[in-house]
Amino acid sequence: MSGGAAASVYFWMPKPVKGYSADEMRTMLVDSETVKPGISKVDLDTPALCVDLNKFEQNIATMQVAIKKFGIATRPHAKTHKCAAIAKYQMSTGSIGICCAKLTEAEALAANGLDKILMTTSNVPKNKIQRAMQLRKKYPNFIQAVDYAPNARDLDAAAKDARVVADVVIDVAVGARSGIPPGPGVLELGQLIDTLPNLKLRGMLSYDGGVQHAKGFENRKARALKTIEANTDSFQMLKKAGLNTEIYSGGGTGTYNIYHVIPGFSDVQVGSYIFMDLQYSEIGGENGNEVYNDFAPSLTVLSTVVNNRFPGRLTTDAGSKALTLNTPSPKVIGEPDMTYSPGSDEFGGIRFNAPPSKEYQIGDRLELLISHCDPVVNLYDQIYGIRNDRVEKIWPIVARGKSQ
């Protein structure tokens, strides 16, 4: 089979595989992010982090349509992708801003062209608060979470030093991790912020990390609406006191279609919907499916078979340094009877539960669905954007490793 029109239809597997390194791939850029046409994904040196662009774009379109119907907005969480190009694409498709979990993440994304950043956690110590206020000075749409009276006072002082009035939201806890517990303390903190001359209260946020992966939509919905009740009561207290409550942000990919029934809820901090992963696939959807297929798995890691001579198993080049130890284990696309273990730092181990679809040779490529997208992305310096199995984009993961 050969020639023109058919070329984009059949699966093109060049032999021998090239194995272009990250450096070699960057020499093939025709602009800041676009690769010259024709490079197959199987020609990438591995392990390689890839996103299927058709699925990725569809996931974002699906989310935006749903959210518009619900009358709320998306403020996607960049902790998932740590990637300026992806954040810009989210902004260009209707998101009202992005969220960042860590200050260094926000600094890296701001330095790469993102300005509407909401920091979802408070900063300690003072040096970090001062750095956040430097960001605020440069980017007037920067919003900072605060969860503690002394922290609000430090923030006010830092805002004064930076000669800005800083927009803040109160981080109200769901569960016992971060934020201020819901209740009268939230109102007190809101009133304190209202009296501090260099802070401007914009509302609150509440992220329920625990409920995102609750299995079964009805179960998840019931739990999510129950655990957020006290937070919504706090929100109403702020509102009744006449404080600014224009922002009530929260939720994630598992609850994007649940919180809009809450009066005043403004936007969802969805992250994983762009990539999906095996952890989210397991939670079930509103359509009753056991597999959560509102969004398509777009994120994969390409790996190479490096050993095939032990009966019933293969060794690959993608271990825990390429895949993390999150559970469930990665899955080999097209091989449901393979069990993949990334338990070795450098190598992946595959066992056959039944004969595989073909006899695998050393050098063969495998494509893996990954367990949990956020920490896997954090292992790579760049992500390859793939369309119809060819490399289209190289996107630097500019906030990779920015955990401070």
Added chain:
Amino acid sequence: MSGGAAASVYFWMPKPVKGYSADEMRTMLVDSETVKPGISKVDLDTPALCVDLNKFEQNIATMQVAIKKFGIATRPHAKTHKCAAIAKYQMSTGSIGICCAKLTEAEALAANGLDKILMTTSNVPKNKIQRAMQLRKKYPNFIQAVDYAPNARDLDAAAKDARVVADVVIDVAVGARSGIPPGPGVLELGQLIDTLPNLKLRGMLSYDGGVQHAKGFENRKARALKTIEANTDSFQMLKKAGLNTEIYSGGGTGTYNIYHVIPGFSDVQVGSYIFMDLQYSEIGGENGNEVYNDFAPSLTVLSTVVNNRFPGRLTTDAGSKALTLNTPSPKVIGEPDMTYSPGSDEFGGIRFNAPPSKEYQIGDRLELLISHCDPVVNLYDQIYGIRNDRVEKIWPIVARGKSQ
């Protein structure tokens, strides 16, 4: 307490904590790696990866003394630290070379001044073999593992193209992960390599990853010597056939004091001994101790308390993106009754099993012993060298993320 001579003795905890960012710290360098004196480790922005230099240097000295007594050498594995400065220190203190697990790791370390590199795994596909031979051309002491006849032939062709005669060692498997199984196939591969004009056989290597963490020294010794037997038989077959067997490399931190009894064994590929970690602490030593204290834990992650208002627990800024999900969980130094969970990507969760030594405030620093050093180091761009609780060095982790 104040003044001159005492200053280096007492524990210096400045208030308020500065929280110098990675960028700010680099502005304090007085040469390529040395920080101006006086910065306390508690002033680092967190999470921060730190190595206690006194313990680190002592660990290396201890290893070199032991190995010299055994009549063998160290060829430390750089997959542990991925750091050129550390590899250079190992070379300057008597190691005969370093090992690398991945080609990109070797390329990064070579580009940063390391030349005596042994690549412990074969490279696939051909592009990678060619890149390895470019390294060999530039660095004549580069040695490449090979485990498969077609791979040896590809390597010979790539060496010819690069106009070099490439030094190779046969990777002989222990267990069923990487390498050629021990037995007649090893001799056949050795004889093939001997006939290939552009390859020079230097010997073999065998790494038994499975036995390194076997608990109890006598148990570990018995298992290690048993599982290596077939490999030593293969080594003897190579030797009797008149092939070059000057290298018989293998072992790790758990077996550094075991393999020297094997005739012909030349060097240990020790890695973790420089840092130690909780996984190795559990394996027990030759002295009969349940805690393996041949080497001192020198590697820590500094973290900050970001929430203290939920009874019986604390939240920190170091989650799985800063600590991995390896087990056992990290331990808070000085707080044996705290249980640390890095199960959240961005946050660590601490539970008190008994009242802590003090009432922890938001902003307080904690220092964590980590579970498994290699993948934790791989999360950071730089490691701070600490002496007497002050920052002395900043070492870039030049091969961080180089998993290809």
